[in-house]
Amino acid sequence: MTMVGIFILFLLVFFGLRSFEAGTETLQGSIVGFAMWIFAVMAYSEMSWGLLQEARDGTLEQLYLTPSTFRRISAYRVFGSFIFQFILFITFLGIMMVVTGEYLSLNPGVIILISLTLLSVYGLGYIMGGLSLVFKKVQAGNQILQFLFILLLVLPTITDHQIIYFVPISWGNLMINRMMIDGLSLLDFTLFEYLILFANSFAYLIVGLFIFSLMEKAAKKRGLLGHY
Amino acid sequence: MKALDEGEKGAGKALTVKDLEKTYPQWRKEPTKAVDGISFSVDEGEIVGFLGPNGAGKTTTIKCICGLVEPTKGDIEIYGIDVVNDTRKAVSNTSAVLEGNRNIYWRLTTRENLEFFARLHGRSLKEAEPEIKDLLKRFDLQDREDMPARKLSRGMQQKLALSCALIRGTDFLLLDEPTLGLDVKTSKEMRAFVKQLTSNGGKTILLSSHDMNVVEDVCERVIIMNEGKILANDSVNNLKDIFNVHLYDFILKGEPKLSELKNKYEITDIHYENGKTKLRVSLKNSDSFYELVNHLQNKNVELEEVKNLDKNMEEIFMDVIERKGVIN
Numbered sequence: 001m002t003m004v005g006i007f008i009l010f011l012l013v014f015f016g017l018r019s020f021e022a023g024t025e026t027l028q029g030s031i032v033g034f035a036m037w038i039f040a041v042m043a044y045s046e047m048s049w050g051l052l053q054e055a056r057d058g059t060l061e062q063l064y065l066t067p068s069t070f071r072r073i074s075a076y077r078v079f080g081s082f083i084f085q086f087i088l089f090i091t092f093l094g095i096m097m098v099v100t101g102e103y104l105s106l107n108p109g110v111i112i113l114i115s116l117t118l119l120s121v122y123g124l125g126y127i128m129g130g131l132s133l134v135f136k137k138v139q140a141g142n143q144i145l146q147f148l149f150i151l152l153l154v155l156p157t158i159t160d161h162q163i164i165y166f167v168p169i170s171w172g173n174l175m176i177n178r179m180m181i182d183g184l185s186l187l188d189f190t191l192f193e194y195l196i197l198f199a200n201s202f203a204y205l206i207v208g209l210f211i212f213s214l215m216e217k218a219a220k221k222r223g224l225l226g227h228y
Numbered sequence: 229m230k231a232l233d234e235g236e237k238g239a240g241k242a243l244t245v246k247d248l249e250k251t252y253p254q255w256r257k258e259p260t261k262a263v264d265g266i267s268f269s270v271d272e273g274e275i276v277g278f279l280g281p282n283g284a285g286k287t288t289t290i291k292c293i294c295g296l297v298e299p300t301k302g303d304i305e306i307y308g309i310d311v312v313n314d315t316r317k318a319v320s321n322t323s324a325v326l327e328g329n330r331n332i333y334w335r336l337t338t339r340e341n342l343e344f345f346a347r348l349h350g351r352s353l354k355e356a357e358p359e360i361k362d363l364l365k366r367f368d369l370q371d372r373e374d375m376p377a378r379k380l381s382r383g384m385q386q387k388l389a390l391s392c393a394l395i396r397g398t399d400f401l402l403l404d405e406p407t408l409g410l411d412v413k414t415s416k417e418m419r420a421f422v423k424q425l426t427s428n429g430g431k432t433i434l435l436s437s438h439d440m441n442v443v444e445d446v447c448e449r450v451i452i453m454n455e456g457k458i459l460a461n462d463s464v465n466n467l468k469d470i471f472n473v474h475l476y477d478f479i480l481k482g483e484p485k486l487s488e489l490k491n492k493y494e495i496t497d498i499h500y501e502n503g504k505t506k507l508r509v510s511l512k513n514s515d516s517f518y519e520l521v522n523h524l525q526n527k528n529v530e531l532e533e534v535k536n537l538d539k540n541m542e543e544i545f546m547d548v549i550e551r552k553g554v555i556n
Contacts (some may be wrong), residue, residue: 057333058331059324059331061294061296061324061331061393062331062345063348064295064319065296065323066316066319066350067316067317067320067349068350220298221298222253222298223252223262
């Protein structure tokens with residue numbers, strides 16, 4: 001039902017832009033942007049909302065009672081959900097292209113760019129998930145962050161300021177746009193562009209894992225793990 | 229309370245808890261002491277009941293044992309492995325059912341839950357399959373193996389939660405309120421099964437429950453906690469001996485002479501009714517009961533009925549809590 005609502009919202013935005021005689025690049029950009037937003041929200045929710053759900057259901061504690069570590073288990077979970085969400089992303093993208101009649105270049109290399117871009121989103125998910133283990137009210141910020149993703153995704157179209165190197169998903173989304181709209185391949189990007197993408201994504205992921213680890217310790221100290 | 233000797237540590241012990249203390253820090257408030265320097269151990273193959281009113285510190289202790297709560301002080305070892313410093317290794321041989329019917333994935337089916345938890349503990353599905361089939365059969369879940377857990381009744385969900393803990397194949401089990409909210413029949417089944425786990429399955433179990441009947445029926449030993457301290461740590465029978473005055477009502481035919489009996493036993497009440505004598509006798513121990521019956525027989529007194537007025541586990545529990553002192 002949510003997906004249907006999002007799809008209707010997309011159609012309103014797309015045909016609204018078309019009625020204002022927006023260029024092909026803007027129209028195609030709205031398709032990529034919408035699909036990426038859905039993918040990012042799903043990936044982020046998997047970590048933050050998924051963790052809260054586990055805490056509520058009492059299964060989170062069970063995940064700590066294993067010979068493995070929780071971080072390893074959540075990494076498997078992220079990998080599994082990424083595959084599932086990627087299939088949804090491609091399906092959604094296909095439907096959007098057929099309905100709008102705007103066809104994008106689907107270079108298989110895009111999966112690499114998407115994977116790298118989403119690492120920063122998973123990092124944010126770990127930060128929010130970790131914080132919500134200790135500060136239960138943080139979950140209210142989840143919805144705000146979902147809308148913040150829209151701003152981050154459109155940021156490269158608003159400004160070419162260096163800020164897009166530092167904030168999550170903006171730079172990656174710009175590279176994905178150039179591949180899908182301008183038809184670039186992985187070899188067309190410079191080493192510097194890849195360096196920014198790697199540094200940005202891994203920095204958010206590492207910070208996310210570090211904060212999650214701190215919050216996990218605090219939750220164990222305060223007896224909050226699994227409490228909701 | 230039985231203190232642990234150094235020599236006892238790890239020798240045939242599934243669990244050793246020594247001087248465990250847990251104080252929860254509070255934001256702008258005084259810290260709360262939930263567990264106040266407790267020590268106890270659980271032998272391999274033993275089933276121990278953990279009793280206490282709400283807020284006694286039972287759940288905190290259980291969560292410290294699982295490594296889910298970090299102790300402020302003290303040592304916890306599971307099969308000789310330190311829980312605080314080597315949590316992962318220590319809990320690798322431990323599974324827990326915390327708070328009844330939680331602990332399972334409501335969107336997964338019965339079978340998927342079992343398969344998931346087997347894999348979570350590193351077991352292959354091929355290896356776990358015979359046990360999955362056995363647990364489904366044993367807990368009457370066969371017809372519901374493809375049903376999402378959320379659609380099962382509460383009793384079924386609790387059975388599934390216990391099955392999911394068992395499919396991990398660990399030797400040490402922590403059960404927090406395993407029969408909470410179950411109907412009489414299911415509770416009985418669950419109790420019988422838990423007993424079987426130690427007698428046939430070689431498992432070691434620490435079981436917390438508010439239901440005294442469960443503890444009395446299932447456990448060999450009971451640890452009673454209140455306000456973070458252990459008040460009693462003894463076998464169910466010993467506790468009964470400590471708290472029971474072995475009170476009996478004897479109904480005798482006729483009105484026999486009781487002077488000798490009065491000198492020998494503590495008779496708290498005598499009254500005569502419809503040609504019968506009713507005696508309330510307080511005995512020192514259960515052996516005295518047989519002595520008294522023999523005495524009556526030797527005196528040719530016809531015994532019509534005997535009623536045991538012993539306290540049940542619930543009354544003993546209340547006595548321990550009200551005493552507030554450690555029971556030796």
